[in-house]
Amino acid sequence: MADPVLSFRDLRTHYPTRGGVVLAVDGVSLDVMPGETVGLVGESGCGKSTLGKTAMGLVKSTSGSILLDGVEISGLSRSALRPLRPKMQMIFQDPYASLNPRMSVARILEEPLIVHGIGTAAERKERVRWLMEKVGLRPEAGSRHPHEFSGGQRQRIGIARALALQPRLVICDEPVSALDVSVRAQVINLLMDLKRELGLAYLFISHDLSVVEHVSDRIAVMYLGKLVEVAERRTLWTQPRHPYTKALISAVPSTSPGASSVGRIRLTGDLPSPIDPPSGCRFRTRCPLAIDRCTVEEPALRTLAEGQLVACHRADEAA
Numbered sequence: 001m002a003d004p005v006l007s008f009r010d011l012r013t014h015y016p017t018r019g020g021v022v023l024a025v026d027g028v029s030l031d032v033m034p035g036e037t038v039g040l041v042g043e044s045g046c047g048k049s050t051l052g053k054t055a056m057g058l059v060k061s062t063s064g065s066i067l068l069d070g071v072e073i074s075g076l077s078r079s080a081l082r083p084l085r086p087k088m089q090m091i092f093q094d095p096y097a098s099l100n101p102r103m104s105v106a107r108i109l110e111e112p113l114i115v116h117g118i119g120t121a122a123e124r125k126e127r128v129r130w131l132m133e134k135v136g137l138r139p140e141a142g143s144r145h146p147h148e149f150s151g152g153q154r155q156r157i158g159i160a161r162a163l164a165l166q167p168r169l170v171i172c173d174e175p176v177s178a179l180d181v182s183v184r185a186q187v188i189n190l191l192m193d194l195k196r197e198l199g200l201a202y203l204f205i206s207h208d209l210s211v212v213e214h215v216s217d218r219i220a221v222m223y224l225g226k227l228v229e230v231a232e233r234r235t236l237w238t239q240p241r242h243p244y245t246k247a248l249i250s251a252v253p254s255t256s257p258g259a260s261s262v263g264r265i266r267l268t269g270d271l272p273s274p275i276d277p278p279s280g281c282r283f284r285t286r287c288p289l290a291i292d293r294c295t296v297e298e299p300a301l302r303t304l305a306e307g308q309l310v311a312c313h314r315a316d317e318a319a
Ligand SMILES: Nc1ncnc2c1ncn2[C@@H]1O[C@H](COP(=O)(O)OP(=O)(O)O)[C@@H](O)[C@H]1O
Pocket: 015, 016, 017, 022, 024, 042, 043, 044, 045, 046, 047, 048, 049, 050, 051, 274
């Protein structure tokens, strides 16, 4: 079996704030294999973006390990990280915020090549043309600026820029959540085509399980800084074992194609504060199956079936 492109091992990222320490990511272990799409799903505020940003070195981890192609990258300085940077790139929810409005698109796409000293000017120009074509933009549009494009086109520019350095892995953080429903499918299909053609791996982050279910090979479900279930896409969708996963599936409109027929669980209340999470199982305050044990003992993420990890004391009985 190949080695993972990206591995998190017991990763923690805590934010000290005036109101207390936010346990945004609190002990996550997860692998992304070469060419694999791992979906990361959970309610807003559960720590998904923090996990992605920590991998990218945009925020500092508190403890634990991040391996990129087997190389420990947590705690590396920006300059130490730079030579590894091409391997892993990120696409953000709001492409406009991440694209320099004063630069032409051609310049935006060329910049990472310049920073990393790649190619002659002519070779870079050729590469920029290639990138624009790859993401479905006319190369002649390279002289235009980000504001001259639609939201969907801007996300295409964001994708092209992420691909400029030929990464092995792209972290996609809610890449279609800000787009009109009408263009979402186009951008998702583009990402899937690029993955196939270029052999990319994705860590695909979304609060929307129906999107994640559509694109992923495996899915990791996150709740209040921790993973509660990890499984193959199909298994997770048809045989979820964690009550929180079941609740997320229940919230997907049953009219959507391939809707799961899992028994419905209604999710009530809000996500508790990550500053002072519930004792024992963090989900217990919203869990219809919670028992006394859940208050005192934190359930470990354990293998319940081939390739299916679940953190729930009651997962065996509640199948
Ligand atoms: N820079 C920050 N400082 C303090 N708290 C933060 C910061 N960024 C995010 N958080 C908090 O960390 C938690 C996880 O946030 P985030 O990773 O953005 O979740 P998600 O992407 O799943 O919505 C939330 O409670 C959020 O308010």
